[in-house]
Amino acid sequence: MMLRDRLNVVPPLVGAGCADELANAGKTLFGTQSPLNDSIAVAVTSIRSPQSVRRAGSTDADDQPVYFASADMVPSSERRLFISDTSIIYAAFQNLTETASAKGPEWLQSEEGSRMVRKLAMDYVNFTKECWIHASQSSDPSEEELQFSGDHYRCLYTCFSLFTVLYVPEYGFEDAPVGDELMEWLNVHFIEPSTEEGDHLSGLEHPWQDENFWPYLIRVTLRGLSKAATFFFGVLLQHPCDDLQRLSQEIIPLLNSQPRLQDFSAERDFSYASRRWKDKVKTLRIELDRVPEVDRNDGFDNWWDRFSDIVSILEGRGPVVQKICEDLGADWKEVSAAWGVFTDARLRRQDLPDVVAQVLEDMPPDPTNLEDMIYAALFSGDPSKALLHAAQLDPWLAAHLADIMEALSLIERDVNEDSGLTIREYYVLSYAQYLHSDPALWRLTVAYMCSSGRIGLHSADEILIRVPLRLQDKHRIGERDKSVESARTRGLSALLKDVNETCFEYRREDVRRVVCRMAAQTFVQEQEYGLALSYCSSAEDWAGLGRVVDRVLEEYIANGPEQFTRYVADIAPSLQSYRTQPGAHGIFIYRLMFAVRYAEFHQRMLNQEYQDAARDLITMFKEEIVPKSWWGVLLSDSIELLRYSTALLFSHSGAYILLQKLEEVFMRAAQGSGEDYLCMLMRKSNASREKEALDRLKLTRLTLAKYFARCTVIGTGGRPIADQNSSATF
Known part of the structure; x- marks a missing residue:
C-alpha cells in the first residue's frame, strides 16, 4: 500500500554492492512487520535459521543490531490534530454518500445534493487554509517543531481550492464561463505583482521612469486587477507625452467597465456586453496605431510597445498574451486564466482542457514540482493523474480528493482485477495505511478502512483485533502498585469499550467477539475475573467462561479460601443474569454456580457458621453442581x-x-x-x-x-x- 520501494537504515547493514559477501558468509537479511503499526524490524541473521531473531534472548555470533524502520513518519501532535479534525468532514461526506445511495445515484446531481457536496468540499478548503495560516504563524521556539511546513499546508489548500473551482461549482453554474473564477483563484493563491512593488512605485514622483513600472502595469492588467491598473494609468495623466495622456484617459473607463459574469443575471447579457466592450477595445487599438513612430519613446522606455501589450491583453490575442507571460516570468497557469478572461470570455469548464493542452505544448509544467503537476492534471481534465501526483505530495490529499471524485463520477468505480480495489479505495486505504503508523489513531484508521470495500473491512478487522494486544505489555517485577494497577485496568476497560462501540458501528460482530475473548484473557492475567466473565458473556464464549471459572477455582488451590472468596465476590453478582441468558451453555453456568456456592461455603467456615456450612456442602452434592474433579x-x-x-x-x-x-x-x-x-x-x-x-x-x-x-x-x-x-x- 504505502510502503516505499526502499527503506534506508543508518548505518547501513550491508554496504552497496556487498550482497554477495553477505551470502558467502552464510548470512541474510531478515525482516518482520509489527502487528501494532507498519514498522519493520530488520536484522542480519543466519541463512539456516532466519527465525532466530524471533526467539527471545537468541543472538547471532556477530551480535548484529536490529533496526526498526517505518515507511511513514509517525504523525506529530500538530499533524494528528489536522488528521482528526478533517476526519469529521470525511465522516460527514460518508453519511452524504450513504444518503445518496438510499435516494438514488442521481440525487447528488440534484440541487440539494450538489449544495451539500460543495459545502463539504469547501469545508476542506477552509480548514486547510486555517492550517496553513496557523503553521505559517507558528514561530515560538518553545513549541514543537512542525512536522509539515506552512508551505505544505498551502499546497493542500491551493490544490483543494482549484479542485472545487473546476469540479465542484455552485449549483446552476456547471456550464457557466469559468475565466473569472480561475483568475480569482490565481490571484488568491499566487499573488503577482507584489504589494510591496506597488507601494514602491506609488511613492515615486515619476514612477514611469522606474524600470519596473511597465512590467508592473502590464501584470496587474493581465491579472484583472483593475483598481491598481486604473490608479497607475491615472498617474500617466501627468506624463509629458500628450498621446500617452490621451490614451491613458481612454483606457481607464475601459478597465473599469470590463464585464464580469457575476454582474449579470443571464449569460446572454454578459456575452452581449463582452462583445460591446471588445468593440471599444478595437477603437482604442486604432487610436494607438495612429501615434507616430517618433512619439512612441519617452526617453526611458518605448511606452508605445508596452501600451500595445496591454491593449493586446484586452483584445485577447492568445499568442501575444502567452509571449507577454513568458517575458514577465509567468507560467502556463497565468496564460490559461487570462485566456478565460480576455481571449474567450465564454470559456467553459469542459472546454478548458483543450485550451490548456495548447498552452502546455509551449509552456509545460515543472515535472519536479508535484504541486504544479497536480494543477496541470486538474486543468487538463485528468482527475486520475491528479490523484497520482497528489498521493506523492500527501496521502491525505489523494484520499479526500478521490472520495469526492468518485461521488461525482469523475473517476471510475470499477474494481481493478489485480488489486481488487477501486481507484478511490486504493487511495483511501493508502492513507489509512499511513495512519496505521500511529497506533493512537486506530479509530480513524478503522473508519477510513471500513469505508473502502471488502478489502478495507478485512484490513480494519486486523486493526481492531490487534488494538488490545499492546495493553498486555505489563511489568511484573517487584511489588505491584495497586493504584497503578487500578488505573491501568480502568484504562483498559475504557479502551475495550471504544473497540466494542467501533465494532458495533461498523457491524463487525465476529471481530467484536474475538476482541471480547482477547479482553477476557487479558483480564484473567490481571486477575480481574468479574470483567473477564463479562467479556466472555459479551462474546458468547461459554467455554471461555468455563476457563475463567477454572482460573478462579485455581486461586483456592494456590492461595487458600480467603483469597478465593475475595475473587469470587467479583463474579457472584453476574451469576443470575448468566442463568437467564439465552444461549448460555448450562455446563459452564453450573461451573460458575459451583464456584460461587463453594466460596459461600468457605466464607461460612471462616465466619464459624458451621451449621450453614454443612448444609451448603450437602446441598452442592444434592444439586449435582460439584464437578467430579x-x-x-x-x-x-x-x-x-x-x-x-x-x-x-x-x-x-x-x-x-x-x-x-x-x-x-x-x-x-x-x-x-x-x-x-x-x-x-x-x-x-x-x-x-x-x-x-x-x-x-x-x-x-x-x-x-x-x-x-x-x-x-x-x-x-x-x-x-x-x-x-x-x-x-x-
Whole structure:
C-alpha cells in the first residue's frame, strides 16, 4: 500500500554492492512487520535459521543490531490534530454518500445534493487554509517543531481550492464561463505583482521612469486587477507625452467597465456586453496605431510597445498574451486564466482542457514540482493523474480528493482485477495505511478502512483485533502498585469499550467477539475475573467462561479460601443474569454456580457458621453442581465439620450422601478413573500419587464411621434421627 520501494537504515547493514559477501558468509537479511503499526524490524541473521531473531534472548555470533524502520513518519501532535479534525468532514461526506445511495445515484446531481457536496468540499478548503495560516504563524521556539511546513499546508489548500473551482461549482453554474473564477483563484493563491512593488512605485514622483513600472502595469492588467491598473494609468495623466495622456484617459473607463459574469443575471447579457466592450477595445487599438513612430519613446522606455501589450491583453490575442507571460516570468497557469478572461470570455469548464493542452505544448509544467503537476492534471481534465501526483505530495490529499471524485463520477468505480480495489479505495486505504503508523489513531484508521470495500473491512478487522494486544505489555517485577494497577485496568476497560462501540458501528460482530475473548484473557492475567466473565458473556464464549471459572477455582488451590472468596465476590453478582441468558451453555453456568456456592461455603467456615456450612456442602452434592474433579476436595473439607464436637451438623441422610460420594470415588479409583475424581485433591494436598489422595479420603471414611457411630448412640436414647434442617438431633 504505502510502503516505499526502499527503506534506508543508518548505518547501513550491508554496504552497496556487498550482497554477495553477505551470502558467502552464510548470512541474510531478515525482516518482520509489527502487528501494532507498519514498522519493520530488520536484522542480519543466519541463512539456516532466519527465525532466530524471533526467539527471545537468541543472538547471532556477530551480535548484529536490529533496526526498526517505518515507511511513514509517525504523525506529530500538530499533524494528528489536522488528521482528526478533517476526519469529521470525511465522516460527514460518508453519511452524504450513504444518503445518496438510499435516494438514488442521481440525487447528488440534484440541487440539494450538489449544495451539500460543495459545502463539504469547501469545508476542506477552509480548514486547510486555517492550517496553513496557523503553521505559517507558528514561530515560538518553545513549541514543537512542525512536522509539515506552512508551505505544505498551502499546497493542500491551493490544490483543494482549484479542485472545487473546476469540479465542484455552485449549483446552476456547471456550464457557466469559468475565466473569472480561475483568475480569482490565481490571484488568491499566487499573488503577482507584489504589494510591496506597488507601494514602491506609488511613492515615486515619476514612477514611469522606474524600470519596473511597465512590467508592473502590464501584470496587474493581465491579472484583472483593475483598481491598481486604473490608479497607475491615472498617474500617466501627468506624463509629458500628450498621446500617452490621451490614451491613458481612454483606457481607464475601459478597465473599469470590463464585464464580469457575476454582474449579470443571464449569460446572454454578459456575452452581449463582452462583445460591446471588445468593440471599444478595437477603437482604442486604432487610436494607438495612429501615434507616430517618433512619439512612441519617452526617453526611458518605448511606452508605445508596452501600451500595445496591454491593449493586446484586452483584445485577447492568445499568442501575444502567452509571449507577454513568458517575458514577465509567468507560467502556463497565468496564460490559461487570462485566456478565460480576455481571449474567450465564454470559456467553459469542459472546454478548458483543450485550451490548456495548447498552452502546455509551449509552456509545460515543472515535472519536479508535484504541486504544479497536480494543477496541470486538474486543468487538463485528468482527475486520475491528479490523484497520482497528489498521493506523492500527501496521502491525505489523494484520499479526500478521490472520495469526492468518485461521488461525482469523475473517476471510475470499477474494481481493478489485480488489486481488487477501486481507484478511490486504493487511495483511501493508502492513507489509512499511513495512519496505521500511529497506533493512537486506530479509530480513524478503522473508519477510513471500513469505508473502502471488502478489502478495507478485512484490513480494519486486523486493526481492531490487534488494538488490545499492546495493553498486555505489563511489568511484573517487584511489588505491584495497586493504584497503578487500578488505573491501568480502568484504562483498559475504557479502551475495550471504544473497540466494542467501533465494532458495533461498523457491524463487525465476529471481530467484536474475538476482541471480547482477547479482553477476557487479558483480564484473567490481571486477575480481574468479574470483567473477564463479562467479556466472555459479551462474546458468547461459554467455554471461555468455563476457563475463567477454572482460573478462579485455581486461586483456592494456590492461595487458600480467603483469597478465593475475595475473587469470587467479583463474579457472584453476574451469576443470575448468566442463568437467564439465552444461549448460555448450562455446563459452564453450573461451573460458575459451583464456584460461587463453594466460596459461600468457605466464607461460612471462616465466619464459624458451621451449621450453614454443612448444609451448603450437602446441598452442592444434592444439586449435582460439584464437578467430579472436586469431589475429593469437598469430601476432605467435610472432615472438620464431621469432627465438630458441640453438635452433629449433618443429618443422617446428609451424612449418607457423603458416604455415597466417598464410596463412588474409591470405586472409580479402583477401576482406573481415579484421576477424574482426585486430581484437584492431589494438587491441594501436594500429593504426587493417587494413593496419597486416597489415604486422605480414608481419613474422611474413618471420620464418617465415627460420625455414624455418634448418630447411633444418640439414636439409642429413643430420639429419631432428625432431618438435615434440624440441628443434628437424632
